[in-house]
Amino acid sequence: MDRFDKVYLSKVFTDTQVPDGVIERENVTIGGTGFYYDKAAPLLAEVEHIMPDYHLYDSWVEDKLHNGGTRKDYTYYLDYSIGFLTRGCFRQCSFCVNQNYKSCSRHASVYEFMDPSRPKLCFLDDNFFACPDWRGLISEVKETGKRFQFKQGLDERLLTDDKIHELMSWPYDGDYIFAFDNIADRPVIEAKLKRIRELYPTTKKHFKFYVLCGYDRGGVYDNAFWLRDIQDTFERVKILAHYGALPYIMRFEKAYTSPYAGIYTRIAGWCNQPSIFKKFTFREYCICKGMNSGYNKYKRDYQSFLADGGTKGSAWRDMESFLSQAPQIADKYFDLAG
Numbered sequence: 001m002d003r004f005d006k007v008y009l010s011k012v013f014t015d016t017q018v019p020d021g022v023i024e025r026e027n028v029t030i031g032g033t034g035f036y037y038d039k040a041a042p043l044l045a046e047v048e049h050i051m052p053d054y055h056l057y058d059s060w061v062e063d064k065l066h067n068g069g070t071r072k073d074y075t076y077y078l079d080y081s082i083g084f085l086t087r088g089c090f091r092q093c094s095f096c097v098n099q100n101y102k103s104c105s106r107h108a109s110v111y112e113f114m115d116p117s118r119p120k121l122c123f124l125d126d127n128f129f130a131c132p133d134w135r136g137l138i139s140e141v142k143e144t145g146k147r148f149q150f151k152q153g154l155d156e157r158l159l160t161d162d163k164i165h166e167l168m169s170w171p172y173d174g175d176y177i178f179a180f181d182n183i184a185d186r187p188v189i190e191a192k193l194k195r196i197r198e199l200y201p202t203t204k205k206h207f208k209f210y211v212l213c214g215y216d217r218g219g220v221y222d223n224a225f226w227l228r229d230i231q232d233t234f235e236r237v238k239i240l241a242h243y244g245a246l247p248y249i250m251r252f253e254k255a256y257t258s259p260y261a262g263i264y265t266r267i268a269g270w271c272n273q274p275s276i277f278k279k280f281t282f283r284e285y286c287i288c289k290g291m292n293s294g295y296n297k298y299k300r301d302y303q304s305f306l307a308d309g310g311t312k313g314s315a316w317r318d319m320e321s322f323l324s325q326a327p328q329i330a331d332k333y334f335d336l337a338g
């Protein structure tokens with residue numbers, strides 16, 4: 001690093017580690033949400049709107065591929081043009097880095113960051129449909145003929161019939177991703193899911209929802225909060241499963257140190273693997289995780305596994321521990337099927 005007059009260092013996530021002694025160097029300037037969260041200084045317009053250098057990591061990626069990595073593992077480095085069509089969001093959720101914004105506005109044309117040689121597009125927009133000019137932006141995207149995805153998800157609560165028809169016509173890359181962060185949104189989330197199913201009853205497209213858990217909007221984090229939050233999380237999972245949508249559990253940092261960290265880990269392990277979620281109830285998942293016989297034999301042999309002196313795995317123990325602490329929640333949700 002001493003070879004350079006100036007080094008700019010940014011990171012997206014607060015928990016990304018920076019090696020000791022780097023930030024202190026005189027030629028280093030830091031920035032980005034990972035360092036400053038919602039107080040990060042904006043970039044100069046010339047920098048914000050520059051064509052990304054998609055070859056910055058070429059030698060690093062080549063090295064990874066050479067050492068056993070697959071193209072799929074590094075697809076975002078190789079196959080995608082990445083950028084923002086819009087910036088900002090009007091919702092001001094208290095856990096979000098965007099809470100200083102009051103609206104969503106046009107940021108850039110896709111042509112500003114598209115490398116024509118790359119087959120796909122990845123947009124990092126926070127709330128695309130909240131932008132008044134979303135239709136103009138997406139028609140440019142469609143002109144490119146490339147498949148695309150909104151990696152950060154779309155706001156399901158803003159869907160109208162018009163927007164549903166629009167998004168179902170997109171050459172979309174992967175699952176449609178939305179968020180169901182608050183059980184209070186249940187009426188609107190359900191109404192829109194129902195409408196999608198009415199308009200497209202036979203669609204094979206997948207709808208996935210980020211499900212935030214472990215975040216107390218009141219900041220209290222007492223026992224009553226944890227139990228309520230676990231119940232709310234299961235309830236959101238149940239609603240999504242009812243409409244054939246997939247949950248993806250996002251644990252707020254406090255969930256990792258919660259007295260109920262074990263059950264949060266198990267809920268995430270169950271939901272975040274679609275092939276497991278679709279096939280097993282929560283109870284089945286916890287029981288068979290770690291058994292030598294594996295998931296597929298569960299229904300036949302977990303009793304014989306125990307009879308043979310098999311030891312219960314940690315997921316099973318976490319499940320039983322929660323069962324003894326909150327039997328009313330366990331009774332209601334442990335046999336929920338995905």
Ligand code: SF4
Pocket residue numbers: 089090091092093096097098099126127155
């Ligand atoms: S809706 Fe999403 S992007 Fe908007 S403030 Fe909430 S979490 Fe952030």
